[in-house]
Amino acid sequence: MVNSMAELLIKNGFVFDPILGIKGDIADVAIKNGRITDKVSDKAEIVDASGKTVMAGGVDIHTHVAGPKVNVGREMRPEDKFFRGEYRGGVLKQGKRMEMGFSVPSTWKTGYAYARMGYTFANEAAMPPLFAPHVHEEFRDTPIIDQTAMPVFGNNWFCFEYIKNDETENNAAYIAWLLSATKGFGIKIVNPGGTEAWAWGKNCSSIHDEVPHFEITPAEIVTGLIKANEYLGLPHSVHIHGNNMGNPGNYKDTLDTLRLTSGINTSNKFGREQVLHNTHLQFHAYKGSSWSDFESGAKEVMDYVNQNKNITVDMGQVTLDETTTMTSDGPFEYHLNQLTHFKWANLDVEIETGSGVVPHIYDKDVRTSGIQWAIGLEIALFAKDMMRVYITTDHPNAGPFTRYPGIIAWLMSEKARQATLDTMKWKDKVIDASNIASMDRELGLYEIAQMTRAGPAKALGLLDIYGSLRERSDGNVAVYNLNADELPSDPALIEDAFRNTAYTVKEGVIVVRDGKIVAEPPKHTLWTKVNMPENAQVMHDIREKFSTSYSINLENYPVFDENIHNARAIELDAN
């Protein structure tokens, strides 16, 4: 058995590394003491990667794999596990634990399935601060992959008040305190103001709708949080799920949100260039005035993204599966329940956030689902800079992350897209309402490496650790059964190669061999530690709110050190 102190040499693969500008050259990758290095001794274990594709470990910038709403999804969907267990067509036991669940997999399956796809890092995209211990405990039980969690700030009463009073410094100090208290990574916004309004049965469907009782607007919330983020110089930018998600005509609200970044730049020590990451853009790029004239707004939105380097996005690709939607966007989940009448869970998290969970079926024979599928792919295919557009499914909202290999096949093969279109009952209507049928662009492996590791690692501000095979990066490597000189013409073979790696290496340890889990070395939880003097005003405000508005004592609120699994702090000094 290999240990992390040993040396490993991955020889003769076709290497793709957008950070080093390597485009499929045959090269070796050396790892020593868990880090990429320039050379190793002749005692190193050799991995023969000849005829195979080599990339840094994959980086998922946006996924929902741990915490209370994910667990609500597991609890309310026993049928998501049925016929998918060990002897009912599911994966045979490979690691220490059984795997189960399809759209809401167990933590164990989550770690194993990411590793089998060559991913070694995943960012949990919405952590309710009050329930941070639950998130971290699930991280502990998610094997192999490193993880971060973003606390949600877009409906937080503290932030509302500091923003209303234009107190950027206090807002920043509160954010730094909360990141420390929850061992969080960065600033997530979900339906700014809208989830708070939902507590009153209302919503904010445009960025200028005032939040009830707070006299501020979503536009002010987003701007205020970007200001605080850049005041602190956090590794990641503000990460937003904007207003009016999932409704026809919302591409205008999305453009309004994106325009809030106009003229804002960043200076941070992490090499990040964007000031706003707009997640699952597919759900925010809808034209039309109702579901009957619903059509793609991908071109309009991507035209703006292409022109503005201070924005990054991810796809939120619909995979045409039965899945489970779960967001902190309480009103959205209610509206979805009213459309389908599937079961619905709803939660309010004190003065911080809320959430909802509803199953959903993206049926290839339903026109809306077909158009949503097309919009996601168009977002990638209209993109000019693949370092700023990332593959996600907003797992599990638009489909499970285990479908990434299929998305890669759709992006790399027009034939694969056409084959899927051809199975759709309302193919002609989908074509009429989208651009997909006229797009013959096919992405290459270099662009896939940009969209799945180099790009997201850079946007997260974690490029020193992930996303590249540069020296001193963590020794995380994926070796795929793909001959870059002779790519298969059958897209199913591309999909197979990305579903099960020949090897996945985590910090120098071979964790997957021939598509099977073979080791489960310790993983890390990363968080952002801001060094700044204590802000007396903010600490006073925190104590006061805890005595008046929270159900628990301040002393019991922060995550205990023993909750954090193998913590790795990303440190910075506030400006």
Next chain:
Amino acid sequence: MKTITMTLVQEPELYLECYSVTPDQFAGKSLAEIADLPAHEGKIQWKLGDFFKFEGKAGETAADTKIVVNGNVRKMKRFGQKMSAGEVVINSDADMYIGGWMTGGKITVNGNADTFLGIAMEGGEILVEGDAQNYVGSSYRGDWRGMSGGLIRVKGNAGNDIGTAMTGGTIIIEGDAFIHVLTHAEGGTVIIKGDVEGRVGGQMVKGDAYVFGNLLYPLPGFKKVATVEKEVDGATYTFDQYIGDLGERKVKKKGEIIYGNLYLKK
């Protein structure tokens, strides 16, 4: 039709999952290949041949294959699960999930069947000579898709939760049932020829429930609208017709509101 007879020779210690016992799986296979099909006892995987001896011959297709199960299989589950055609006859009591998710063919249980009989069934026919337990023709727990087609006839009594989330097909219980009939249904018919304790049609949007005997505790969400004559299971009777569940959301068809129906025999 070719017949294959499987006779119990070894009882399992725990309960055995006989998901391989379907005409679809047996068709076109030799007796040795059939004896090699998997069966689970807890987490242990066995072969059917570890518990049964096989005689006769399987047909070339599922439709051409009849399976007769002999011996006491009271502790065995999932006979006929997902079957699409052909026939299964069980000359004994059987455990849970008999005919679950089946899409066609016929299953006869010459004894009692346990819980989850014919759940999420899409087509075909199940006949139980004895009693059935809970969740006859229901959805799997948590799922919103119950029985959508076919016929289940139970000659004896049944338990709770008959036709939960049903969308089509017919369930006939010739004896009594306890509580929860057609809960959350959006279609389908349940006929109970005996007595029912209560809670028929709770949150029902569409579907037809018939109770021939006494309905002890009717739900308040139903109101009487007519007295009608209807032919049910080959004979004509007079019923009081109630509609509901009035507390549940309503669907419209061609501008008219659809209700679930509850028919109580006069």
